[in-house]
Amino acid sequence: MSKYFENSLSLYVHWPYCESKCPYCDFNSHVNETIDVDNWIKSYKNQLYAMKEELINKDVRHKNLSSIFFGGGTPSLMPTRIAENIIDISSNIYGFDENIEITLEANPTSYDDKKFFKFKQIGINRLSIGVQSLNDEYLKFLGRLHNIRDVEITLKAASNIFDNISVDLIYAFHGQKLMDWTKELETFLNSNKLQHISLYQLTIEEGTKFFKDYQNGLIKIIDDDLAAEFYDASNKILNGFNFTRYEVSNYAKNNFKCKHNLNYWNSENWIGIGPGAYGRLWSSNRNKNRIEYQNYKNPKTWLSKNLFGSKYEKITKLNDHVSDIDTLTMGLRLSDGVEITKLRNKSIIDNNSLEKLKRKNLITLVNDRLKVNKRHMIKLNSIINFLISP
Template identity: 60%
Template structure:
């Protein structure tokens, strides 16, 4: 990578437990079980210190922590003692930037809502609520434990507690009426002072219950033309409410983009602690190679490996080709695209195919950046498969 690095460092904290497993979810999440708080605190702490050693070993350049993201699973179910300790110890080890963004994912359950004000006092300054829908029938289909009243209560409490609130919504469900979806989206935007919205079309992921049902013919999905119409209406409505799309599925008001996720998509440095979490960093002394650190995925295995001394499942150093591919794939997710200068070797892109898509205006080169035409960003996977050498 070139001198376009910004010396940013993010921390991702994975909490693997949920009240139940949603049928569409392929994340590393497990149904809640008894938790030994002291063991989790010690294991998280050991990992943070081990990461500090690795940052020194690989001579990673960074200026204090710029973002922290508690994801899952359902991190709002994390005992507050663990949450508090992670914030304190990470501040001690890495120091915080003055304007650090600290995000936490939550669900609309009453138990989690009760903790919002306490989380704010601990230093959480951005909350992301897994609403998914404000339609009870769709919530039941998606396996969610809350209803639309729970969701409205959670959003209202969050916007009165935090200055930076995001919600997740899932749309384009089979038999979902597109006008109903439009009204649902309009209602959220008119009623609540949210700053960020992640809108995901329902996808069928391997390893989920929905995937098994789909294979058995028990579950259907919308056709491509209807999915495109859902997407177009979604983008239009959000734009009308001053939400601009800055990534494939993410929309934000001005200056409310997720800084943490931008660090991922811009291929900066981040570290990841907890079961299944991983980190990627730039190895400063090795021709700008990328280092990937993976954690053991199973929560019990992860605890056993990290309780006494921190142990990662794998540390892999990408070669320059792998680093460029990773940088390209992540960067083209962004509406603004990727700076050409970030690629060490431009030959990873097949020039003939690239020029073909450029002629068709699917790909644009603008101000030394490569980006996907906004109208075609949803086709990113197929475009990448076509142009990568």
């Protein structure tokens, strides 16, 4: 029986609004406008029903939903009635795994005890809080509306409601001192009980304000050697606090790896609803193709296209080559690596390159599992480029 015969199934829900636009962010996020709650519920609902039909038509064999992720934008700004409807409908039509993980991304500025308690009541059981920086100067630099005091209050209040809290942090800015960062990180971990951390090095994304500033020489990026020092020092500290790095930028305490993101990295099935969200499914029809569903990005366009039915902007059958590159690049991000039996065509791996990487101890291949050596994770992108056949 094929490995893909019964993949996991996840649901990603995109909420595109934020209180303000951060200068580094190229996510599909827009400053809040008035919305018609009933229309948004209708459109999400139409997409959920349409995707259920699609799963049947494309003969997608899947398990019950193992995770839902409300991402954004700032989904903690979403009226709870919308999230509640999405959770109830998906439970009815897809079925829930008994240990389903339901995550909500939240910003410290939008924290409100009553609202978060309601989120918990409707089924959210994991909070991912955008702390972003551990120092007021850098929070300002990142254009955030909150300060460290807001972070403390939010984390304290949220931990009274949720047992599974993750925080997002951005680090390794030009000018940031390694000593300052490591101290801040240690103090933060000492004062807060967290289950999961996502730690991202600042990247300058095209189309953002930071990109213009970078082109005008107002912002610089740090060199690779210093970035590697930041990465190694952070890994050591997190290890000391019992966080295991299970993906390039993600660290979890025992049993708190993010199930939802693991589904992406393991190239499983997921449905994507909401503006700009995309989903990927393995169809079990004859040749077993991977199909990608891309939503309209603009919130108003998305709403008008889904209010009286459901329409994706683009539906693409991914060919074996594209699909294999994705399986390999996503899978190698994981500390556990990727099972190469998942590849449709193993020849995308260049054997000479593989042997060289093995000899240099950058990569291992044991029992069909290909893994990047943990000390070399920082060089992941160049290792992957070298590994893939030209």
